Amino acid sequence: MPNDLTAPTGPGRPKDLAKRQAILEAAKQLFLTLGYASTSMDAVATAAGVSKLTVYSHFTDKETLFSSAVMATCKAQLPELIFELPEGVALESVLLNIGRGFQALISSDESVNLHRLIIALGNQDPTFSQFFFEAGPLRVLREMEALLRTVDQRGLLRIDKPDHAAEHFFCLLKGAANFRLLLGCAPPLDEQAAEAHVQEVVALFMRAYQP
Numbered sequence: 001m002p003n004d005l006t007a008p009t010g011p012g013r014p015k016d017l018a019k020r021q022a023i024l025e026a027a028k029q030l031f032l033t034l035g036y037a038s039t040s041m042d043a044v045a046t047a048a049g050v051s052k053l054t055v056y057s058h059f060t061d062k063e064t065l066f067s068s069a070v071m072a073t074c075k076a077q078l079p080e081l082i083f084e085l086p087e088g089v090a091l092e093s094v095l096l097n098i099g100r101g102f103q104a105l106i107s108s109d110e111s112v113n114l115h116r117l118i119i120a121l122g123n124q125d126p127t128f129s130q131f132f133f134e135a136g137p138l139r140v141l142r143e144m145e146a147l148l149r150t151v152d153q154r155g156l157l158r159i160d161k162p163d164h165a166a167e168h169f170f171c172l173l174k175g176a177a178n179f180r181l182l183l184g185c186a187p188p189l190d191e192q193a194a195e196a197h198v199q200e201v202v203a204l205f206m207r208a209y210q211p
Contacts, residue, residue, distance in 0.1 A: 016054075019048070019050050019054055019058070020058045022048040022049060022050065023044060023045075023048045023050060023054070023055055023058055023059070023065070024068060024069055024072045025048070026044050026047035026048035027039070027044050027048075027065050027066070027068075027069040028069045028072065028073055029047065030043055030044055030047060031066060031069055031117065032110065032113040032114060032117060033113075035117060035120070036066060036117065036120075036121055036128075039062075040062075041055050041056065041062055041065070044065065066128070067128075067131050070114070070118075070128075070131060070132050070135055070136075071131075071135045073110065073114060074132070074135040074136035074139070075135075082097065082098070082101075083098065083143040083144060083146065083147040084147070085147060085150055085151065085154075091151060091156045091157070091206070092202060092206065094147075095169075095202045095205065095206070096198060096199065096202050098144070099169075099173055099198035099201060099202055100194075100195070100198050102140070102170060102173050103173055103189075103194050103197065103198050104194075106173075106174060106178050107178070107181065107188035107189065107194070112181060112182060114132075115182055116182065118132045140170065141163070141166045141167060141170070142166075144166035144169060144170070145162045145163045145165075145166045146162075148162040148165050148166055148169075149162045155211060156211075157206065157209040157210060157211065158209055158210070158211045159209050165205075165209060168205070168208075169201070169205055172201045172204065172205065173197075173198065173201050175197070175201075177189055177197065
């Protein structure tokens with residue numbers, strides 16, 4: 001697959017970016033509500049207000065459109081997570097902000113529906129799962145790994161394996177509550193419970209890696 005499926009490709013004059021964005025937005029909504037098999041290129045064209053030919057001119061087939069929609073969804077969800085450690089800002093505050101952003105992200109309807117869709121498609125074609133992992137979760141892990149490497153270099157925490165620590169942090173945040181949410185056994189945590197959970201995870205994480 002191309003490295004950036006959301007960018008215009010191919011020779012000739014540039015594609016109409018507004019139409020491309022409309023197609024992606026329509027595809028995201030339809031794939032998340034109807035599923036992959038039940039979403040047709042015709043339906044996407046109608047929802048986007050463009051011709052079927054226009055859809056194919058931007059995205060050569062349904063798989064490419066789906067992959068592009070997943071990439072666009074992941075990119076749209078990630079900006080809220082700021083993996084920076086400015087001078088003079090307490091590490092705990094940085095981790096709490098990341099934790100709150102991540103907790104809100106994984107509890108959103110869009111994120112839950114996307115995870116369920118990817119899991120359902122995984123048995124049909126593992127490439128969908130791999131693409132999703134690289135576009136979303138892996139990017140978050142790599143950003144967190146880089147942050148924790150900086151934290152270790154400054155001596156704020158002692159982290160020998162930043163890649164493992166990044167996984168520990170986000171797995172703690174997801175916890176059983178997110179598992180129940182994905183299964184449909186429980187609603188998202190309310191605001192008070194979510195905040196308490198994030199604070200508990202950050203405190204536990206900092207104690208585990210304290211110098």
